[in-house]
Amino acid sequence: MAYQRESKMDQISSELAQKFIAALKEETLPWSKGYDVNYHPPFNPATGTVYKGASNVILLLNNIEKGYTDPRYLTFNNAKDLGGHVRRGEKGVTCIRIxxxxxxxxxxxxxxxxxxxxxxxxxxxxxxxxYTVFNVAQIDGLEHVLKPLNLAAEKHQWDPHERAEELIKNSQAKITHSEFRDIVEAPCYSPYLDQIFMPERYQFKSTERYYGTLLHELCHWTGHPSRLNRFDEKAHNLGFGRPEYAKEELRAEIGSSLMCLTLGIKHDLDDNSKAYVKSWIKVLENDPREILKAAAQADKIATYLRQYDIVKEKPKEPLLKPYQGKVHPQDIENVKQQAVERIDLNVKQRIFDFSPVKNQEKSIPTQTSLER
Structure with missing residues (x-):
């Protein structure tokens, strides 16, 4: 079993790494061509779980590759418990749960x-x-449960640039702007000074490029020991081209891309980031699993920065809390009523075990389909 899990992990790592390598050779990121102003993090409507870590990146890429516009994903059992079924011939996407x-x-x-x-x-x-999940576009029989999402209506009550400015302000990061090349040769973050150095705004080709760059440096800023603690005390001595330096740059680039998607800002690799492309490719070719680590760290970085966002993500209310196993006869009606209250679902589609319970003891409902 452990061998099979390791083999599956190697397969996931290799496939994801190859997608990144192919895009990096074109000096872009895998999701750049599929940029969607109405981006929404992938989530499971049955459990209310917002997919995190590498799974977030995997499902984002899957939506772009398959052309899915709905960010909702379910496991096979989730779909079944909601009264739906995965269409014959549909293939799921493998995610990773820690x-x-x-x-x-x-x-x-x-x-x-x-x-x-x-x-x-x-x-x-x-x-x-x-584990494997399916986009709701691959599942039939959910019309009575899942309402169509209107992502456009949920997004951009604020101007994306104004929203980014407020996030940066709320972070209280120390940022120094300067047009003098002897002070700022390139945008950078100093772990030693815990300070971000940026050229003046007018020196950037576009407003999107400015915020994309600043968010990249803000992702580095989260690595300080007082925040996510990714750097050791010698971090400020890391040299350009070293593997650890390249890994941190890759985390920050993916993290800033996720933040730009969240805020509605179009983001491409800038000239500064393109300088790292060869080192990123080398890291991924040497160890494909590094992309899973980088994606997980990038999502953690983005999650940390979202606490400063003026638009707060509402918790997802789980649609499904199924009762499985034996249910005491006197509790049947109560269980059915709870099911009706939790979700507008035809109770006849639920399967209850009405057989006698040993020793007239109540069994504890399990939630095996809610593991993720």
Whole structure:
């Protein structure tokens, strides 16, 4: 099972890395050609889960490649529990869920190491678990449950540039603008000074390019020890062209792209970012799994910056809380009523086990289809 999971992870990493490498060789990013002013983060309407980390990037690319305009995705069981069904022949997209697992720490001989209280020392592992989801466009029978989304109506109550300006202001990042080349040769963030240096706004080719660049530097700014803590104390000595330097630049570029999509600002690689393309390609060719790490970190960066956005994302109300397993006879009507209250769904489509319960004990409802 572990071998199969590793093999699947390698396949996901390789496919995603190849998409990035192909786009980078054209000096662009995979989603640039599919830019949508009405972008909405992919989410699961059954559970209310907004897909995070690498899954967010994977589903974004899947929408662009397949031409889907709906950001909603469901697992096979989600669709079934909502009374729908995935159409025959449709292929899902594989995402990644991180499952924490606590293990005992052992020495070189395999013996468990104990702490001062005689208890086993433990550490937490983060296990990547692949799973498959389908866009709602691939699912029939959901018309009575899912209403069409009007993304255009939800977006841009604020001007994108004004919204970006407010986000930057709310972050309270220290930003210095200067037109003098002896002070600012190129946009940059200094971890040592915890300060962003930018040329003057008029020196950029467009307003989009200005905000795209500043958001890129703001993504670096999140790495400070007082924020997301991605840099060690020697981070300011990282040299151009080194692998760690290239990895951080890739995280910031993907993160700023996600932020531009969120704000409604068109974003392309600028001349400064294009200087890193060869090093990014080299990193991905040497280790395809690095794209999953970069995508996960980029989404974490974007999530951190969204706290400063004047437009707050509303929590997704889950549509589905299915009852599975045995239900005590006296609770049947109550369970049905809760199902009706939770969702406008024909109760006849739900399957309840009315067989006698052993020892007349109530079983605890499970939610296996809500794992993600």
């Amino acid at each position: 499952q924490p697992k606590t293990i005992n720490i052992t020495d070189q001989e395999g013996k468990v190491i104990l702490d001062e209280n005689g208890e086993p020392k433990q550490r937490e592992l983060l296990i990547p678990c692949p």
